[in-house]
Amino acid sequence: MHANDDYLVFSTIFEELTGIQLNAYKRSQMERRLRSLSVKHKMPDMAMFGQAVKERPDLLRECKEKMTINVTSFFRNADRWETFVHLLQSHYKQHNQPLRIWSSACSSGEEAYTVAMLCKSNNLPLENQRLFASDLDESIIAKAKNGVYSFQTTPPFDQQLHSEYVSKKIDGFHVSNELKNRVSFSIIDLIHDDYPEQMDVIICRNVCIYFTEETKQVIFRKLSNALRQEGLLFVGSTEQIFHPHTYGLTAVAPFFYKKSI
Structure with missing residues (x-):
C-alpha cells in the first residue's frame, strides 16, 4: 500500500x-x-x-x-482452432447432443463469430442453434452485436469459409445476419456474476493473465463448475493452469483442458 x-x-x-x-x-x-x-x-x-x-x-x-483488454481477431492463432475442431468433433461424437458453447471474454465478437463459422462448416450443431458470448464492456458488446469490422483491423477474408459469412462493403467487413443470429451476446463480469451452466465448451483466452493469482483461482474454479463432465476449457497462448486437477481439470492438448471429475 x-x-x-x-x-x-x-x-x-x-x-x-x-x-x-x-x-x-x-x-x-x-x-x-x-x-x-x-x-x-x-x-x-x-x-x-x-x-x-x-x-x-x-x-x-x-x-x-x-x-478492459480488447485485443482479438478472427481465427487468432489458427493452429489452435484446428485443435479446437478436432477436440469438439470427438466430444460431439461421444455425447451426440447439441453443443453448449460459451466465449466468455469475447471482446468485439471476432472469436464468437469464428466459433460459429467453424461449427456450421463442420456440421456441429449448437443448442437452440446459438452459442453464448459475453464480455464486461457494454460498448464492446454493442460493437460485437453490430458485426462490422474495419479494413485496418481485420485481415482480408479470402478463404471460402470467410466469404460465405462475411461481405466486404464500403465501411468495412460485415458479418452476415445468419452468422449474427447464431451468437447470443450478453454482459458478464467473470469475477462476480453467475456463469451459464452445463457447458460443453468454454473459451476463456488471454483474460486471466491480467488478474491476480487469487482472482485467477476463483475464476478457474467457476469455469470448471460451469462445464459438463468431460467439457472442454480453451485458454490463451500465454496462459497455463498450474495443478489443473485442483479444479477438476486434466490437460488434453496445449491450451486445452477437460473436466475430469
Whole structure:
C-alpha cells in the first residue's frame, strides 16, 4: 500500500460507480493504463480524476474501455482452432447432443463469430442453434452485436469459409445476419456474476493473465463448475493452469483442458 494512495482512492470510487473491483487485477498493469488516461485529461492526481469520473459519464465510459483488454481477431492463432475442431468433433461424437458453447471474454465478437463459422462448416450443431458470448464492456458488446469490422483491423477474408459469412462493403467487413443470429451476446463480469451452466465448451483466452493469482483461482474454479463432465476449457497462448486437477481439470492438448471429475 502506498502512502497517500490516490490510486486506491480512485479504485474505491470506481467500484462504487461500476461494481468492478480493480484490486482483482494486477495493479501494475491496470494502474499504468488508468494513470495514462488521467494524464490525458490533465488530471495527474488519480483521486482528482476519480471525482471527475463521478460527474462525467463520458469519462466513466472511457475508463471502463481502458481497463478492459480488447485485443482479438478472427481465427487468432489458427493452429489452435484446428485443435479446437478436432477436440469438439470427438466430444460431439461421444455425447451426440447439441453443443453448449460459451466465449466468455469475447471482446468485439471476432472469436464468437469464428466459433460459429467453424461449427456450421463442420456440421456441429449448437443448442437452440446459438452459442453464448459475453464480455464486461457494454460498448464492446454493442460493437460485437453490430458485426462490422474495419479494413485496418481485420485481415482480408479470402478463404471460402470467410466469404460465405462475411461481405466486404464500403465501411468495412460485415458479418452476415445468419452468422449474427447464431451468437447470443450478453454482459458478464467473470469475477462476480453467475456463469451459464452445463457447458460443453468454454473459451476463456488471454483474460486471466491480467488478474491476480487469487482472482485467477476463483475464476478457474467457476469455469470448471460451469462445464459438463468431460467439457472442454480453451485458454490463451500465454496462459497455463498450474495443478489443473485442483479444479477438476486434466490437460488434453496445449491450451486445452477437460473436466475430469
